[in-house]
Amino acid sequence: MKYGIVAFPSKPIQDEINSYRKRYDSHYALIPPHLTLKEEFEADDKKIDELITELKHIANDTEPITININKVSTFAPVTNTLYLKVEPKQELYDLSDKMHTDKFPGSRTYSFVPHITIAQKLSDDEYSDIYGSISMKDIQLEDTIDRFNLVYQLENGIWTVYETFVFGKEYV
């Protein structure tokens, strides 16, 4: 089964981000706005049970993280993807790194860039137009990440949350 690990921002932030995604993000209906901590990976039922134990340990050892977004950035020319850049913070890198030890299947395709995608799979013309207009907007968002979610993908492409892991001494 195909899994991933993401953090959803709070509702007001999701609503604002969706106002951009609605028009430009082909994944708009597949998953709410999210910061990906670990890209999709394959795991069977036995493996995922082991990983869940590990994810509980990680969540227990993590404090809530304040995130700040101040600009739109791009993965072009690698892909015509626009994203809200989450300001680099060591805690985010540490959190994502803990999900990329050899206990976990799946390795990084690219180095970790904390971000929330707002537009993807754009043609070159669309990309230029949209980047031009959206990069002029004054975007200033602050939020607190206090949990992450293990999600799996259905056959129709939509992601379902399998389990939420709240930071702090939550789990036995």
Add this chain to the structure above:
Amino acid sequence: MKYGIVAFPSKPIQDEINSYRKRYDSHYALIPPHLTLKEEFEADDKKIDELITELKHIANDTEPITININKVSTFAPVTNTLYLKVEPKQELYDLSDKMHTDKFPGSRTYSFVPHITIAQKLSDDEYSDIYGSISMKDIQLEDTIDRFNLVYQLENGIWTVYETFVFGKEYV
């Protein structure tokens, strides 16, 4: 904020149910296939923190529940909604009842009928056509519910999972 409490079936069951929902359910893109334990209700941040404590207690005291689906049924003439009937099981009623004590905001609009919606907001003609064809299908599904989810609704109508509550002595 608008919250609800639902249980998602396992992935293979969700995939099968989505094959029906895709064509007939206007909420197909808003939330994966689900069994609603508590209909939408309003709660502020303070109240939801209290409810989460209560939901942990409820989850701790609940054992996994096997569910069986053997037929399509309907809420007509109240609404033109078709659903997979989840065979009545006392544990499901008990679970839902615990979310309708006076500790919780929101009361039942209808008495609790365990079900997974596959078609809704149909015109009378659509309803007759679809019910006719779908009720002839031989639907036999079995699954195990071992968690429920507190979800909230975004402005675009899509539901995001706020927290998952796994049954058993999971939470401190």
